[in-house]
Amino acid sequence: MLNILITNDDGINSAGLITLAQAISKIANVTVVAPDRERSATAHAITMHKPLRVEKSDIPGCKALGYKVNGTPSDCVKLALEALLDSEPDMVLSGINRGANLGTDVIYSGTVSAAIEGALSGVPAIALSVAARGNVEFDYAAEFAKRLCQQISKKNFPKDTLLNVNIPFTKQEKIAGIAVTHLGTIRYKNSFERRTDPRGKVYYWLAGEAIEDINDKGSDVWAVKNNFISITPILLDLTKYDIIDTIREWNLEL
Amino acid sequence: MLNILITNDDGINSAGLITLAQAISKIANVTVVAPDRERSATAHAITMHKPLRVEKSDIPGCKALGYKVNGTPSDCVKLALEALLDSEPDMVLSGINRGANLGTDVIYSGTVSAAIEGALSGVPAIALSVAARGNVEFDYAAEFAKRLCQQISKKNFPKDTLLNVNIPFTKQEKIAGIAVTHLGTIRYKNSFERRTDPRGKVYYWLAGEAIEDINDKGSDVWAVKNNFISITPILLDLTKYDIIDTIREWNLEL
Numbered sequence: 001m002l003n004i005l006i007t008n009d010d011g012i013n014s015a016g017l018i019t020l021a022q023a024i025s026k027i028a029n030v031t032v033v034a035p036d037r038e039r040s041a042t043a044h045a046i047t048m049h050k051p052l053r054v055e056k057s058d059i060p061g062c063k064a065l066g067y068k069v070n071g072t073p074s075d076c077v078k079l080a081l082e083a084l085l086d087s088e089p090d091m092v093l094s095g096i097n098r099g100a101n102l103g104t105d106v107i108y109s110g111t112v113s114a115a116i117e118g119a120l121s122g123v124p125a126i127a128l129s130v131a132a133r134g135n136v137e138f139d140y141a142a143e144f145a146k147r148l149c150q151q152i153s154k155k156n157f158p159k160d161t162l163l164n165v166n167i168p169f170t171k172q173e174k175i176a177g178i179a180v181t182h183l184g185t186i187r188y189k190n191s192f193e194r195r196t197d198p199r200g201k202v203y204y205w206l207a208g209e210a211i212e213d214i215n216d217k218g219s220d221v222w223a224v225k226n227n228f229i230s231i232t233p234i235l236l237d238l239t240k241y242d243i244i245d246t247i248r249e250w251n252l253e254l
Numbered sequence: 255m256l257n258i259l260i261t262n263d264d265g266i267n268s269a270g271l272i273t274l275a276q277a278i279s280k281i282a283n284v285t286v287v288a289p290d291r292e293r294s295a296t297a298h299a300i301t302m303h304k305p306l307r308v309e310k311s312d313i314p315g316c317k318a319l320g321y322k323v324n325g326t327p328s329d330c331v332k333l334a335l336e337a338l339l340d341s342e343p344d345m346v347l348s349g350i351n352r353g354a355n356l357g358t359d360v361i362y363s364g365t366v367s368a369a370i371e372g373a374l375s376g377v378p379a380i381a382l383s384v385a386a387r388g389n390v391e392f393d394y395a396a397e398f399a400k401r402l403c404q405q406i407s408k409k410n411f412p413k414d415t416l417l418n419v420n421i422p423f424t425k426q427e428k429i430a431g432i433a434v435t436h437l438g439t440i441r442y443k444n445s446f447e448r449r450t451d452p453r454g455k456v457y458y459w460l461a462g463e464a465i466e467d468i469n470d471k472g473s474d475v476w477a478v479k480n481n482f483i484s485i486t487p488i489l490l491d492l493t494k495y496d497i498i499d500t501i502r503e504w505n506l507e508l
Contacts, residue, residue, distance in 0.1 A: 045299045046362055051449070051457035074362075075460075083446045083458055104374060106492060108300055108328075120358060148506065155504050158497045175508060180501045182493040192337045195305070203305035204337055206329075231506070233497040238360060239436040240489035243412045247434045247487060250409050252402065254429060254483070 002028035002153055005080050005089040005118070008097065009039045009073040009110030012057055012066065016096035016138050020128065022062045023142035024093065027150055030064035031089070032057075033080035039072050039110050047071045052079060073114035081121050091149060092118030095128030096141050100166050102131070102220045103186040103212070106234065115162040119236055124157035127234075131224045132169030140175075141167040144229065160237060166220055166230045179228035184219030187211045256282035256407055259334050259343040259372070262351060263293045263327040263364030266311055266320065270350035270392045274382065276316040277396035278347065281404055284318035285343070286311075287334035289327060293364050299326045306333060327368035335375050345403060346372030349382030352390050354420050356474045357440040357466070360488065369416040373490055378411035381488075385478045386423030394429075395421040398483065418486045422478050433482035438473030441465045 004024055008017045012034040024030050036055075052075055057066040067084060069076050077092060094114040101109040111127045118125035126148070130141045144167060152163075168175065188208035197203055214225045223230035258278055262271045266288040278284050290309075306329055311320040321338060323330050331346060348368040355363040365381045372379035380402070384395045398421060406417075418437075422429065442462035451457055468479045477484035 233494040235494035238488045240487040243487040
């Protein structure tokens with residue numbers, strides 16, 4: 001049986017994580033190590049200046065072993081791999097996130113960062129998100145994740161890579177298929193609202209209307225808009241190799 | 255005259271930022287928008303659920319305009335570009351960080367993330383770090399940064415890229431030169447210490463001894479160990495393009 005570690009950034013009590021743990025428990029020994037509360041947009045933050053506390057926490061409706069941590073998604077995976085688990089898991093799953101993680105937004109995503117942490121340790125890692133806000137239902141996404149794990153566990157998972165999976169929020173019969181994609185573009189306009197507090201002092205609040213480039217065919221943004229499940233391979237080495245020679249030719253001086 | 259935005263993750267009162275602002279002020283109109291306190295290892299975290307406050311803050315020893323923000327480095331750059339600055343700056347500088355940002359560690363770095371935020375908005379961006387802990391002296395690094403900005407402002411800065419610069423902490427005459435590098439490898443062993451608190455409860459604290467692969471010639475880790483100033487181009491598009499076809503050939507099913 002597979003050994004699978006599950007984490008997320010919405011917190012251990014979120015429906016997306018619980019539904020995923022229930023589905024995956026049918027095919028694997030599942031350990032959940034997840035933040036004790038919502039940690040969205042913490043990106044790859046790690047906790048260096050505070051102790052981390054770990055508490056056992058039951059996952060309703062399944063026999064998965066659960067631990068909640070007062071840290072970020074990255075903390076959870078680091079701690080699981082290096083202190084809590086007896087042996088290295090066969091796979092790390094992060095999610096299922098409530099809301100898409102697409103395009104340039106992946107850089108802010110705690111869901112994706114947790115998967116990166118798994119991949120950095122050499123464990124096949126998958127980030128899972130459902131492209132919807134509000135009252136999301138995770139049953140289809142969790143069942144798909146289960147079938148995906150079964151299929152992927154038989155493949156040669158690429159090194160220094162993780163898979164970022166986004167599932168459209170639509171009826172099962174409307175799912176158009178699976179698209180292997182590249183990251184698309186999401187830009188924001190009017191990102192900050194300038195407001196005045198009850199004492200007359202100015203503050204700013206991040207708002208921002210997303211402008212998605214849905215015309216970039218083959219991108220994750222395009223795929224989800226067209227009801228495909230999007231799978232994007234994400235790299236760990238952030239070097240932009242094709243620019244190295246250009247910069248060398250600049251002949252910069254000390 | 256150039257218009258340059260400076261930020262960091264060590265906070266607006268850190269010596270690395272102040273020394274940099276003083277040096278850059280000699281060649282540019284400088285605006286500093288930086289966290290009001292240390293924000294190391296916040297990575298690319300952004301503040302969505304709280305208001306951000308901005309306060310004017312003098313930068314000692316120079317006429318740079320300063321603002322401190324109760325947010326992360328990424329918040330600072332976003333806020334500067336979208337709300338505080340009258341026009342887009344010619345360059346974003348993040349640093350000078352106390353401590354190297356090398357190899358796989360860049361993913362955790364608030365210094366690098368602030369530069370990424372600039373690059374995402376299309377502004378040439380440079381992350382600057384001095385490879386030392388403790389009692390660091392930033393004068394040489396700041397003067398080098400000044401000369402680097404002057405040289406780079408005359409080049410065609412590559413799109414969707416930022417430069418990650420690490421300066422060895424050594425005497426000026428020992429600097430071996432400039433190396434344009436790729437990101438090397440840093441792994442950690444024994445990352446968590448398991449301890450017991452005064453009330454007998456277990457906690458974990460991130461420790462970890464870094465294992466740097468200094469034999470990877472041409473990497474940033476190698477360069478700094480050999481007293482080169484390392485310049486690494488970092489990409490914004492995290493897609494691992496060379497794996498897309500492999501995953502397509504897996505023929506995954508719904």
